[in-house]
Amino acid sequence: MRIASRLEEVGFSDIVQIRNKVLELRGAGQSVHAFHGGEPFFETPQPIKDAATRALSDNLTRYAPSSGIPPLREAIVRKLERKNGMQVGVDDVLVTVGGAHALYAAFQTVLNPGDDMLLFSPYWTPIRDMVTLTQARPVIVPTATARRNGLTASLEHYSTPATRAIYYNTPQNPSGAVFTRAEAEEVAAFAKRRDLIVIADEAYEDLVYEGEHVSIGSLPGMPERTISAYTLSKTYAMTGWRVGYAVAQEPFTTALRKVVLYSTNGVSTPTQWAALQALATPESVLGARRDEYRVRRDNLVAGLNALGLECPLPAGAFYAFPMVGKIHKDSRRAAALLLEKAHVATIPGVVFGAQGEGHVRFSYSVSPEIIEAGLDALRKFLG
16 A cells, blocks of 8 residues: 655645644643744634625525636736736636645646746745645745845756746745845746746735735736735635635636646635625725734834844734744754743744744734733743
8 A cells, every 4th residue: 555656755844743732731731922823813804704604694505616706706806906906807816725725726737747946945834845746846045045146146046947937925934025026027037038937925915014015927927927826814814714816817727727626626605705705804904904913023023132033024924033043053943942941832944944944933923912921931031
């Protein structure tokens, strides 16, 4: 008996092990200052929950089109034009089971065994394994080095004759880095010159504090070579609802539809009606949430730096990525010490790629009280 060989190099994230350790400590009656998560601090807004309830009451529970209910796809088209500067049609939009499903479908659509994919690092942990699952090869491009030396030169350096695509994430998880418009244009120019496809991960599009969010698929010559992945998880606190969407042009849309059809056959129907309500959330509400994140960011980062854990101010997302060499040079060991000795739960930076070594990831998507208590625990631990 054996499993498919393509799964042999695909692993499970350390993050799951850390969550289990946190549950173990709490089960033993220990308090844990939890900075390891990746979920919004607020609950799903009531109007979104009410929309799901109405859908159930109205018996909107039968199969929906596998690409999504028309009203939701139409609302996504309007949102993309208004917020992302993207001119697309309803047929260019597919509703997916979260942003991760959109990315999975994109990789399956684009990559063949033996292809290379350029991947800015550090990166969200599952990305490397999603690429590996296609039997393509993830080729790491260190983000900090690329920004320092020039993105074009770095992409040229790491490209091979087998390079097929670029994974482009902004704002980035775990570092909170936000690519500028000039950098987006540089990546776009490289992709066009090398005839590459860009898979754009825009999960944190509404959480930019410094600069602006630029959708690379909106740039000239890019709509036809970009697959953009979005999620409602972060903006609307809908992580457990599992709803997102992919945006592309032909020939990719037909291929994406096939992957969605034969992987999930679409998103649950009541969830899609809730998603439609989410997209009607006023921008003023989203801006107020962003301001709350900014305050949390500033307090956590100032506290970390005061403790000698050097941490640049992240421009986006809701993570801080400090250096922890003064605790231990091995980020797994540093995270373990923080959890065991200070009861502060973080994620070791190395799980986000080799460029994350020497760092740990803190989420500031927690209450102000947790931030203050966590910093106090760190002060006691670090003496």
